[in-house]
Amino acid sequence: MSHFVTVNLQTANPMNSPSIKKLYFKDTSFANLMTHRIYNVLLYASKYDAFVLEEDGRIDEQIFNEYTSLNLRYPPRFTLVSTAEEANALLAERKFELIISMPSGDSINPFEWAKSVKLQFPDIPIVVLTPFSKSVSQRIANEDVSAIDYVFSWLGNSDILLAIIKLIEDRMNVEEDVNSVGVQVILFVEDSIRWYSSIVPHLYKFVFMQSRSFMTEALNEHEQMLRMRGRPKILLARSYEEGMAIYEKYKKNMLGVITDVSYSQDGMKNKSAGINLCKAIRLQDSYIPLIVESTEEANHAAADELKAAFLNKMSKTLLLELREKITDNFGFGDFLFIHPITGEEEARVQNLRGLQETIFSISNESLYYHVSRNNISRWLYSRAMFPLAEFLKNINVDNDVASDLTRVRQIIFDAIVHYRKVKNRGVVAVFQRDRFDQYSNFARIGEGSLGGKGRGLAFIDAMIKRNESFENFEHTQITIPKTVVLCTDNFTEFMELNQLYPLALSDMQDEDILAHFLKARLPQQLIADLHAFLGAIASPIAVRSSSLLEDSHYQPFAGIYSTYMVPYNPQSRTHMLVMITEAVKAVYASVFYRDSKAYMTATKNVIDEEKMAIVLQEICGNAYDNRFYPSFSGVARSLNYYPIGAEKPEDGIANIAMGLGKHIMDGGMSLRFSPAYPNNVLQTSTLELTLRETQKFFNALDLNETNFVPQVDDGFNLLKVPVDDALKDGTLQYIASTYNLQDNVIQNGLYDGGHKVITFANILQHDVFPLADILKEVLRIAQAEMGRPIEIEFAVNLDYSPAKQHVFYLLQIRPIVDSKEMINEDIGAIADENAIITCKSALGHGVTTDLYDLVYVKPEAFSAANNPKITTEIERINRQLIAENRHYALVGPGRWGSADPWLGIPVKWPHISNARLIVESGLSNYRVDPSQGTHFFQNLTSFGVAYFTINPYQQDGTYDTAYLNAQPAVYESDYIRHVRFDKPIVMKVDGRKNKGVLLKPE
Incomplete structure (x- = not known):
């Protein structure tokens, strides 16, 4: 039976009853499709990789939505292991239909392990999901991949996991499903791991999107279900022979073919293999849609001769063009709140967020009708949101409920909010204007990705909550700042709403691109969300880039995009809103600056794949007259290739500086020390070095810059303040020493007269704040949980009152790639x-x-x-x-x-x-x-x-x-x-x- 709301069937025209019976019969037939399914996935990866896939990408929810459309009751369950021993033990005692392995440095080598698994479990597909880089490509080229079914490349987008599962399920079911009801097949031929890893997830997105748009034309919900269950299968081939074999087998049900040009034919690389494939297919079918994609524009003419659409793979808009070609050539819902008396549709809900937003606006009659019939819980069951569905199913509503419906609405709303928080492990809440307040800590606006920085912050927050040792530092709270992330779908909506792609992808000057972006408008709903966010904030805000590719494992885009700091205006929230929206648009613009495009080219990425999330974050610090800054900021790394004395590379390294961290990021003078040896600071080892090699200036936010007009240089409203000027702010107490010119000595602490020198001596040597111990613990745990060497950014607010409630803010975490290549000579x-x-x-x-x-x-x-x-x-x-x-x-x-x-x-x-x-x-x-x-x-x-x-x-x-x-x-x-x-x-x-x-x- 369908799990969808049945009101449409109940009110169907009696004349259509034979058709309904026929549809039920077809439903029985379609129920036999996809009989070979993946129920359990063994995910062999580090905890951080699993977090990225399951939390930031919310892959479970994507798979649940797809399974709903297929009317399947048991979505795959993911089981995480991080060692070969754990994996072998689980394989011995439980059944898995798929193994996905993510190599992490040398700690996970899936190739040899896969051979032994295949000997015992020859029918379990094994997929390697690996970061994309030149060194990884070289390594795979030299590996024996005979036991691996597919190698996919991790490009920073968790959609790849859904695509892998669907690709393997399609391969498992295609023969039976095509033969039973004539399901259509799309053949995709490509041998480049990097390219098919990028394109296959998008192919599935296009198929699902078009299938859903197609099903809206159906006569009723049952037919909608049938149409979705019959979605086209996608089959991947990696050579001419493999592609031709698939075509010959399914040519009567082939919806279309997408092929690269250069791949293996007759056992050798052939630069015309794709053209040859198209010619062979054209001899048998004059009308089948063909799409040829190539890095060589010279193949355009050959494609035209074969009446095939052509795509240049080096195009900045490849994926948009592919979507258009599929739409043009291959030709290819929702929960309805119905008023029980009038039969009119009051609201249409597409997702859980939509239900949350709608629940207070529908009529009492409609709410009572659907709650009393368990329609809402049934809809949630169909989308595999089992705990929420079970909870709402138990709401009992009597006939006399008018006075109770306000309570029912609130119960449903609160349950959804609670479910979403649990879904994100208590880390990332869904932003709601009337729910975000001063007690909220981390929320997301939108349904897309959090991007690199946002993902890192969510991981840090989860890490802090998982590890109680962070609570052992007396008088110090370790946390992240109050944060809201504008997810990547906001970026896409903004770009399409203002039709900015053509000028953004042009060779226009940075200043002109910024000017056009500042003239554009943000979606109205986003502006309303930002206004609500500002109601819970009482400090300046950093508007930081958080791109999809930024801070990914092998392709960090650190420092490429802009970060703007917006001063706080307690008198006018509207003025703050104007400044924030301008900063958001300016960060979006920075994706398309000349430097960004050059960097995308250098890293072999397509700028069309880049999506920008934005992190809105309270700036750590306090106001002192016209400037705002934290006590100090820093960067720490768990791997140190500049060890001094007794230090070892694995002891890690930190750089700290008074004021905002941009001072360090811009290469300004900072204090360098190993957390394992905080007393050994090279820069303060001699009087001469101390005077010459310590910080002379610090960065602070200019609070007088109230007319905030973003510039290409994102540091335009930052002050460069001499250290001595901070004496009147009272912020040098723990971090400065005094140079006594008369005696030619440096005294730890503040004394009258003399030049103030930033040595951090009272912190590093006298432990008035446990910085070294905190850094050692953070680096140790973060490296262990990410499964690789890491870098963190942090800021500290020191409390000089007797209460001494210091705060250590973790601002960012990203991996460092540690090459293990052996050097055998001296x-x-x-x-x-x-x-x-x-x-x-x-x-x-x-x-x-x-x-x-x-x-x-x-x-x-x-x-x-x-x-x-x-x-x-x-x-x-x-x-x-x-x-x-x-x-x-x-x-x-x-x-x-x-x-x-x-x-x-x-x-x-x-x-x-x-x-x-x-x-x-x-x-x-x-x-x-x-x-x-x-x-x-x-x-x-x-x-x-x-x-x-x-x-x-x-x-x-x-x-x-x-x-x-x-x-x-x-x-x-x-x-x-x-x-x-x-x-x-x-x-x-x-x-x-x-x-x-x-x-x-x-």
Whole structure:
């Protein structure tokens, strides 16, 4: 029987009764479809990977909705294991229809394990779901994947899990279902893991969407059900022979074919295999829809000859175009609140959120009618929301209920709110304007993804609640700030509402793109939600990018998009709303800035796949006259490739600075220490170093900037404040020391007179705040739960009152990719004369053998006055080398990426994104310390970029400039030389020993 509301059938025209009987008969037939189903999935992954798939993606809910449409009662159950031993034990005692394995560094190697599983359980499909990167692709190419049914690539979107399940179920059921009722088949031929992993989830989305739109044309709900149960199957082939075999078997029921052009035919890669397939199919069927997709525009003509639609896979709008082609070529609900007396439709509900929003607006008669007949609980059962359905089914409503209906509405509303909170493990609540208040902590607006930062914050919040040890720090609360995430569907709606894609994808200047976005309007409902959010806030708000690809495992987009800080205006919530909406639109615009597009190209991503969520977050800190800032901020990493003294790489590293964290992200001076050795701080080890290498300025939000007009530079309303100016704010008490000029000594603490120096001595040495212990615990637990080395951002508000209620805010978490490639030789033993550069402070790990280009800044050209010109030249060379698909080594004086032009050349990551070795070289007049905390540090580790710091004038590494100057230059200016070698300049880095070398060509 159908689980849908039966009111339509009850009021059906009696003349149609034979048809209804016929439909019931067909229903019996359709009930026999999909007899081979996946009930239990063994998910072999780290806890963090499972969290991303099951929490942020809410994959259960997506699968439940799909199963509802198929009238299936038992959606798959996911069982998580994180070791091979756990997996083997469960396989021995329980039945699984599918195994999904997510490799996590070297801790999970699914290929060898899969062979042993296949010997015992040959019928269980095994799928490897792996992050997409060059190193992973190379690894898979060298692996024996004979025991693996499919390898899919994790691109940051949890839709892939639904697609995997449906693809395997379709393969299991297609023969029986086609033969029994003539279910249609879509053939997709593609051998690239990266491409079919991106396209297959979208194919399923298109099929489901179009099937649902088609079923609305049905005569009644039963027919709607039948139409959905007969949705087309999607079959994936990865070679000409496999594709042709599927076509021959199901050609009478083939809805259409989508094919790449270059893949295996007759056991060899054939650049025309897809065209050959289409020709063979066309000989048998002149009218079957064919869609040819290729990275080569030259194949367009061949597709036209075959009357096939053509798609360029390198198009920025590939997925939109694919959707249009399927719609054009393949030709392909809801809960109704009905008034029982008039029979009129009062409301149409598509999802649980819709029910929540509608429950207070429908009439008493309609509510009583549906509640008394259990129609609402039946609808929820059909969508596999079992606990909520069971609860609402037990609501008893008597005949005389008019006075009780207000209570019934509230019960239903509260039950939905509670269910959603439980669904998200008590982490992410659904934002409701009349429910979000000062006691709320984390909510989402929209149904899409939380994006990278939002996902990380949700994970942090869950981690804090799971680990009671975080409560053991007396006088200190560890938490996340009050947060609301605008999910990615808001971005899509905004872009489509204002028809912004054409100009956003154009080559328009950043300022012009921003201007167009600021003129656009946000959806009215979102504005109303933001207004309600502001009613629960009493501090400035950070409007932060949280893109779908940002902070993903292998492709973090850290620092690429904008973050705006909006001052608090207690006098006018309307004025605050205007500033917030402007900031939201400006963050959306930053997706399409020139630097962002360059970065997307460098990471081989399609900008059309990028979706932007936005994190709205209370800024940690307090107001002091015209400025607002926290006591201090920091970045900590669980892996340290710059260990000093007794420190080990696995001890981790932290950088802290007074004020807002943007100071650290922009490469400003911060204090660096290992949480395991908080007393060993290099920068404060001598008087001279302390005075020279400690923080002189800090960032604060300018509270006078009340006319908030976003600029491309998102730091336009931040103040750069001298440290001494904070004396009157009373914020230096625990973090500053005093330099006594007369005695030429530094005293820990604040004393009258003397220059104030940011040493954090009272915190690190005298433990007035347990920072080191907190960081050790956070890094230990976070790394264990994410299954890989991690980086966190944090801010601290110190309480100077007798109560001492300090707050440690975790702001962000992201993974660091730790390459395990073995270095078998002693790099330090390589003779200097064989090397262009040798380094004793190397960041990175591994061997690179495909470098032929070296770009270096002439040491004598380093001057703050020349830096803008140098930056422009480097950007131009980088862009050219991207176009030529050539990586290079980059050498220059000072700190790369520093916001202070006196410390180095202020490039951003997109300006140097194709470099695979970046070298900071000290000059004779000053020594440059290893640059840590710059905003592209995360990108260096993720893309395997090596980073050398050398000071040849102090015998700290070598740099053979004479050798380079003697080489012919591809390009030379007053400031830069670009040298290209005929043979590779091999780079070797031993990150555990911090040694690196760039060899002269042999």
